[in-house]
Amino acid sequence: EAGVTQFPSHSVIEKGQTVTLRCDPISGHDNLYWYRRVMGKEIKFLLHFVKESKQDESGMPNNRFLAERTGGTYSTLKVQPAELEDSGVYFCASGLGGGTDTQYFGPGTRLTVL
Amino acid sequence: GQNIDQPTEMTATEGAIVQINCTYQTSGFNGLFWYQQHAGEAPTFLSYNVLDGLEEKGRFSSFLSRSKGYSYLLLKELQMKDSASYLCAVRDDNAGNMLTFGGGTRLMVKP
Numbered sequence: 530e531a532g533v534t535q536f537p538s539h540s541v542i543e544k545g546q547t548v549t550l551r552c553d554p555i556s557g558h559d560n561l562y563w564y565r566r567v568m569g570k571e572i573k574f575l576l577h578f579v580k581e582s583k584q585d586e587s588g589m590p591n592n593r594f595l596a597e598r599t600g601g602t603y604s605t606l607k608v609q610p611a612e613l614e615d616s617g618v619y620f621c622a623s624g625l626g627g628g629t630d631t632q633y634f635g636p637g638t639r640l641t642v643l
Numbered sequence: 644g645q646n647i648d649q650p651t652e653m654t655a656t657e658g659a660i661v662q663i664n665c666t667y668q669t670s671g672f673n674g675l676f677w678y679q680q681h682a683g684e685a686p687t688f689l690s691y692n693v694l695d696g697l698e699e700k701g702r703f704s705s706f707l708s709r710s711k712g713y714s715y716l717l718l719k720e721l722q723m724k725d726s727a728s729y730l731c732a733v734r735d736d737n738a739g740n741m742l743t744f745g746g747g748t749r750l751m752v753k754p
Binding site for chain 1: 647683
């Protein structure tokens with residue numbers, strides 16, 4: 530069974546540009562999460578989808594970040610316009626939900642904003 | 644808010660046993676997870692504890708004491724491939740399904 534995949538693995542853009550990150554969850558997982566790790570800090574939650582609905586977006590830093598999950602399958606996270614402090618590794622995770630709700634992580638997208 | 648603390652780095656010898664501690668403060672504890680992460684790769688799920696006690700999975704065990712806000716991950720018969728970061732994460736009933744992570748413990752296994 531394929532795990533969570535993310536594209537691209539790396540992205541280098543200039544300040545002010547737009548970047549879109551994609552996450553494909555494990556097939557059948559209704560729950561999809563975005564997290565971010567900036568340099569030297571811990572992994573932090575951004576938002577949570579259940580199918581196509583945003584369940585919790587309390588971790589989104591500001592309105593330059595837009596996440597979508599049309600159709601309840603893959604998700605995209607767009608940063609527009611990107612700022613220097615957006616640099617970091619963006620992780621996606623998926624899970625079945627329920628009691629344990631183990632979250633399975635993708636390898637992340639390393640974003641560098643110059 | 645939540646506060647999760649774990650040591651930044653640890654070093655151990657191949658074949659030995661190492662214990663990685665994690666302390667947390669949370670208002671609505673609903674589970675603690677340990678993940679292993681090799682550099683540049685996805686965090687990989689290791690264990691889940693929600694009740695007090697020890698959960699054993701092969702060479703890895705995880706312990707939880709809810710009253711003390713404390714967990715540890717025990718790695719036995721260390722192998723070189725165990726060199727990685729180990730992440731402690733807590734789920735809080737008052738914060739939905741999101742996980743709150745500690746900073747991770749970078750473990751170096753030496754021959």
